Amino acid sequence: MTSSVAEQFIERVDDRSIVIGVIGLGYVGIPLALAALRQGIKVIGFDIDQKRVDALNAGQIAIKHIPMDLIVEGTRTSRFVATTDFDRLGEPDALLIAVPTPLTKYREPDLSYVVRTTEAIAQRLRKGQLVVLESTTYPGTTEEVMRPILESTSALTSGKDFFLAFSPEREDPGNPDFGTSTIPKIVGGDGADALAMSLALYGALVVKAVPVSSTATAEAVKLTENIFRAVNIALVNELKTVYAAMGIDVWEVIDAAKTKPFGFMPFYPGPGLGGHCIPIDPFYLTWKAREYDITTRFIELAGEINTRMPYQVVDQLARLLDSEGRMNLSDARILILGIAYKKNIDDMRESPSLKLIELIEKRGAKVAFHDPFIPVITPTREHPELTGRKSVPIGKEALAGYDAVLIATDHDDVDYASIVANAKLVVDTRNVCARKGFGAANVFKA
Structure with missing residues (x-):
């Protein structure tokens, strides 16, 4: 049974009054923002690259396989804005993280982008927010790396004050048959409320949201797909x-x-x-x-x-x-x-x-x-x-x-x-x- 906070979140998803924040406006973040805009949902996009942010707000950025019409329309109607001002992280109801997770030169995970983003969120985290990591990573990252940072910095508790989930991106750039909205989304939550909220959110954005038992399982799903x-x-x-x-x-x-x-x-x-x-x-x-x-x-x-x-x-x-x-x-x-x-x-x-x-x-x-x-x-x-x-x-x-x-x-x-x-x-x-x-x-x- 979901809490009243989760139920209110889900209601806001249903009536499209929710505000989504997308952190990382690249090959994953922009399609994610577009999927939300198609549903009439307001999006605040966050990125550290001022040139990219300025270009997006001017409707000038071009990624050849991604149509930007909705971004242009969103900036005109104030349904979309891009910013480098991370003090605005407290505004969205849901924060979706789509930052790079490269390897070091020794072929070890480089989670520096995820860690810095999580630290930035933790300083502005408010009660009732949903935080979802989309970046591909090893099983355990969401609960072992992100949750301690969010809880220790904000003094809030996952599953009670804020909600944490993992939903791996499944982008295939240039694929003419499948895009963000038409690819089922795997969702794992840190607790029942986080899962219910994430399922409602992604259920509104994509053709189907597929629940799994934990964030670690969701992280393993993405690795398995690409290892295959x-x-x-x-x-x-x-x-x-x-x-x-x-x-x-x-x-x-x-x-x-x-x-x-x-x-x-x-x-x-x-x-x-x-x-x-x-x-x-x-x-x-x-x-x-x-x-x-x-x-x-x-x-x-x-x-x-x-x-x-x-x-x-x-x-x-x-x-x-x-x-x-x-x-x-x-x-x-x-x-x-x-x-x-x-x-x-x-x-x-x-x-x-x-x-x-x-x-x-x-x-x-x-x-x-x-x-x-x-x-x-x-x-x-x-x-x-x-x-x-x-x-x-x-x-x-x-x-x-x-x-x-x-x-x-x-x-x-x-x-x-x-x-x-x-x-x-x-x-x-x-x-x-x-x-x-x-x-x-x-x-x-x-």
Whole structure:
């Protein structure tokens, strides 16, 4: 049975008088804000980046796969405002946290963004507020890290004065079939009231809210989803290497295998893992498992395989340049096609293309890139030296000036026919040339 405070919260959700605060206005936070705006719910967006906040309030920010019409309309009607003023954290009835959870250089969880955000909330926390973490993390973070900070700083108690929950984001940037509102939401609460309030809130925002027994279970669900993908991608990456040695095309094998109507799910190889989830999330569990004296050998092996893929691609590129009688890689001019970690988006977080550039240049080659979605490389933790590099044009004459074109991202908005016709050598890590029917003697898979 829910308390009167929880019942009042749920009533405000039902009549859409609730105010939601979204902390972190990036690839997760903005779609979350949009889902609330679609339901007529007022949103206050919080971010530490003043330029991003100013752009949002001016309706000028552009994330290519996210329509911003509702943000623009929300700023005009005061249904949406972005701010860097964290003193306003006491205004919303629910605070949804969507901040980064990266890894350190030693592949350990970096919860600094979550901790700083929680500390900021704790200083302004008021009775009756719901606080929900959406950032992917290891089981136990919500109750073991966030709750002590919130309770000790605010002198309020979780489950009595305020309410705490975990509901992992499930964004798939650029997916034309599923967005925030159409993807079921996992919800775990710290107590019955927190769960009921979170279910009501997310039930209003998305197609379905799915309850689980605890915040730790909800945290484990998200890790399991992405570990499943990481392990299966590692499997096909390893199969690609084995089959290539046998003269077998792994993409043909997968396409044939997926005709089986049961017992098989297709995954595809690539030049390495990218994005904010799959390269990172499995290591959150491997780190936490050490606390219980458990070694996650299967997950760690998958990580090793996926991490090695850019090295294998560069080795293949070098062999192809040499076998074609052209030159050593150290003397070559290479064009990387695609900096985004997946096609048709402008997201380059953890992109394997950045590692490819690093490895190729270490061998002495000159590297340029073209990406219709990313005109310039923005600062990253791992590759600060690439900051500011600009996408180059890929006309007929430009293509002829490179010794090889390495396709790392298979954006649709690219003239692959022209690339195949004008490039001296094409190394395709995504099988896009074959899929589009542009096979030729100068095209090789990697």
